[in-house]
Amino acid sequence: MTEIQASGAAHDSLRAVQWLGDRLHLLDQRKLPFEELWVDCRSASEVALAIRDLVVRGAPAIGIAAAWGVVLAAQRGDDLQKTMATLRAARPTAVNLMAALDRMHASVESDVDAAALASVARSIQDEDLAANLAMGAMGAALIQSDSGVLTHCNTGSLATSGFGTALGVIRAGYASGNIVRVYADETRPWLQGARLTMWELQRDGIPATLIADSAASHLMKSGKVQWVIVGADRIAANGDTANKIGTYQLAIAAKHHGVKFMVVAPSTTVDLATPTGDAIEIELRNPDELLGYAGQRTVAEGAQAWNPVFDVTPHELIDVLVTERGVITQPDAAALRAVFGPDAH
Amino acid sequence: MTEIQASGAAHDSLRAVQWLGDRLHLLDQRKLPFEELWVDCRSASEVALAIRDLVVRGAPAIGIAAAWGVVLAAQRGDDLQKTMATLRAARPTAVNLMAALDRMHASVESDVDAAALASVARSIQDEDLAANLAMGAMGAALIQSDSGVLTHCNTGSLATSGFGTALGVIRAGYASGNIVRVYADETRPWLQGARLTMWELQRDGIPATLIADSAASHLMKSGKVQWVIVGADRIAANGDTANKIGTYQLAIAAKHHGVKFMVVAPSTTVDLATPTGDAIEIELRNPDELLGYAGQRTVAEGAQAWNPVFDVTPHELIDVLVTERGVITQPDAAALRAVFGPDAH
Secondary structure, eight states: OOOOOSTTGGGOOOOOEEEOSSSEEEEOTTTTTTOOOEEEEOSHHHHHHHHHTTSSOSHHHHHHHHHHHHHHHHHHTOOHHHHHHHHHTSOSSOHHHHHHHHHHHHHHHHOOOHHHHHHHHHHHHHHHHHHHHHHHHHHHTTOOTTEEEEEOSOOSGGGSSSSOSHHHHHHHHHHTTOEEEEEEEOOTTTTIIIIIIHHHHHHTTOOEEEEOGGGHHHHHHTTOOSEEEEOOSEEETTSOEEEETTHHHHHHHHHHHTOEEEEEOOGGGEETTSOSGGGSOOOBOOTHHHHEETTEEOSOTTOEEOOBOEEEEOGGGOSEEEETTEEEESOOHHHHHHHHSTTOO | OOOOOSTTGGGOOOOOEEEOSSSEEEEOTTTTTTOOOEEEEOSHHHHHHHHHTTSSOSHHHHHHHHHHHHHHHHHHTOOHHHHHHHHHTSOSSOHHHHHHHHHHHHHHHHOOOHHHHHHHHHHHHHHHHHHHHHHHHHHHTTOOTTEEEEEOSOOSGGGSSSSOSHHHHHHHHHHTTOEEEEEEEOOTTTTIIIIIIHHHHHHTTOOEEEEOGGGHHHHHHTTOOSEEEEOOSEEETTSOEEEETTHHHHHHHHHHHTOEEEEEOOGGGEETTSOSGGGSOOOBOOGGGTSEETTEEOSOTTOEEOOBOEEEEOGGGOSEEEETTEEEESOOHHHHHHHHSTTOO
16 A cells, blocks of 8 residues: 655555455445444445445545456356446445546456456555545645534545545644634534544544534634535536535535635546536435435434435535645636646646 | 404414413424423423523424423412523523513512413413414515425424414415425524424425535525525514524525525514624524434544534515514515504504
């Protein structure tokens, strides 16, 4: 694994997706923070199930897990085309999953040797970590001293190969001394902020305060946060960004209060084939996720619920997009084409 | 009790605060929707505890409960000044509590007879129901046909003497046929929307869909709601309104999407002694309410949380304020003074 040297590395102690040579070792994110249970996947269909059931989650992490799923299929002699179709269907919104599988697919065409495929999967994983460290440094450089920041969902080591995207910027910004406190949205219904981000931040000694999702605007009005920093599951060609449900609402509130809004994601999240956010498929999950928690029902029987788990933030509400290729301020179609288009250098 | 005749009365079947002559009978809102447990309060200090611990909640309902608390104290021969101070301190944000106690206090000065005080408390309770029915009719008249509406927290029969404030408008609008679906915010941390509003709406046969608090903007963008309709705990002289945490965020999002924003509250909620929303005390409750879900801990030990349970919506974001005295569009200091000031007719 890539050696971690970037600023903020002291505040990054977790690797939730681990390849053990014949199996994929996943920290079960459904059980955190109370049980650190690891799940071993020995086939691609087990990996697909782990992605669908949120054992592993976070756009970069599911891409990496899917890549290792293809390696497992090659080791077992499974049909690789069918395997990739199964993995691709596990979750619809994050494009990193598709990008990782496209890269594995290109390798499959030239070589179906499991060891060769493993070296591609290893590259995907290592490059993700390197991208996160680079993004952390670039994003943190934008943050003035004595800043509070607000983040949503979990974009940390649990959601990536390590360090994190938005949470990587926060780790680096805390290490540099400019970020003094992190506010984490609870992130209903799955509580990624409450369960996962708070746990990561506490574990790494970064001062963190949990808030209800609906307290974000009241927090912004109080002047306690200067930046909202979030990840992304897919970035359309015009800069519109799909991310965890609630991100759009934060962006509207940030604009209203003059709080800056930063999206941090590896370039594999950019999907030039999707022209605008309107074309991004938004995953609807089981309404039961909203009707209770941890098996305990909170809503009367027979109730209906609507459970979209992503929304789209239009690029007009995004001040800064950070990828490992650099910082784009006021992202739009022209700016993205210049950095990610066919003629980009 | 006042006979219910207004439109929408068929969809109103619940009375959660009941005076039984020698005790106050309260439907325990902590246990709903799974247990319909009633709590009997036989002293003012038991009433104060029930208010503080959210056995009874909702600005009008806690005012009514406090009035009956004074009657209990008079029946027992307790010190009435001390009693009123205790009740007043039970919760800080809702002004209805203070208004009800001010009215009881005026009666105490002229007459400490428990029966006479009971007739004042009865008037407070009956006038609240009448106000709700009037507001329901006036608010519903503003809603065009085939509308979806979004509400926050619980403002129904559980929060009032009956029928509800915002939920009263929704009941009346559904009865008139113009409201076709209600979306209810979950309302973290206490889940008033998930537990209470969904239960009331289901019980009265009104089509309702639960959403996560952070899905409200995505819902508005979808075009499924034309109005956000909420209650209020205190309305300052300039029209700024304190209400459940998250209301402010909804108002910002509604303005962004061109969705109309209606506040519905009895005139006892208007506090001309509070010049603007900045002067309203915002109750901070125990962070533990955020660190778990339905009694089950969700966040790692040692985590910090910030749990303001109200926020302030500035009057510029409010399209319509409905009280029993009429409809005020674009509420501001001049408009409120004309309706509620010393020279109002």
